[in-house]
Amino acid sequence: MKKMVLYAIVAFSSGLFFTNIYNSIVNAANWESNIPQSITATRDFFVVANPGTFFKLIDPTNMLLIVLALILYWKKSSSIRLVLSIALLCYVSSMILTFTYFYPRNEVMFLSAQLPGTETLKEVASDWGRMNWVRSLLFLAGLTCSFLALDNATSSTQKLS
Incomplete structure (x- = not known):
């Protein structure tokens, strides 16, 4: 059960990372x-x-899985606890960035009643594109930590056998 949660985290984290790269x-x-x-x-x-429809579903689900894994592995392994905590921090940071940086720009480009001027749109679209690579790095760091947690869990299981 515990490892299945870690596998799910890796799957969801991979989806977030590659969708963001896309x-x-x-x-x-x-x-x-x-x-x-x-x-x-x-x-x-x-x-x-x-x-955003995708991210609103997958991102919170991934975070809930990470919290669940933290609870499951809290007393079992400090190394797994550490990398899962870092992964959670990465995903929380990406959500903060999304709400504070990307949503306002999405509003300007896609949701405002009247389309802003061309120069404003060029600036906002360019800013969005550049900063999304930063968000991708946060997702990559979270994904890496998720893999490390799974690797640690698998290694510790093999040592016990």
Whole structure:
């Protein structure tokens, strides 16, 4: 059961990391090209769902799994507790960054009633694209810690056998 939680964390963390990389390589690149038409097209396309729809489901689920794993491994292994705590810190930091940095820019680009001027959109889209790589690094650090926790759990199980 305990290791299954760690496997789930690695799966969810991988999904978050690679989806965020996709956003940088594909979405942000498209948003930054041919402004304001690219932003208008994105607004029209993201009517029902958008990348945030994915992150609002997977990110909190991943954090809950990390908290569950912390509880399960709290007394069992200080090394697992440490890397899971760092992973949780990375994901909490990414959520803080999302709410404080990305949501306001999403509002300007995609949700405001009136489309801002072209220069404003270019600046906001460029800022979004650059800063998303920072968020990707946070996801990568969290994913790395998740793998380390799983590796530590697997290694400690093998030593006991």
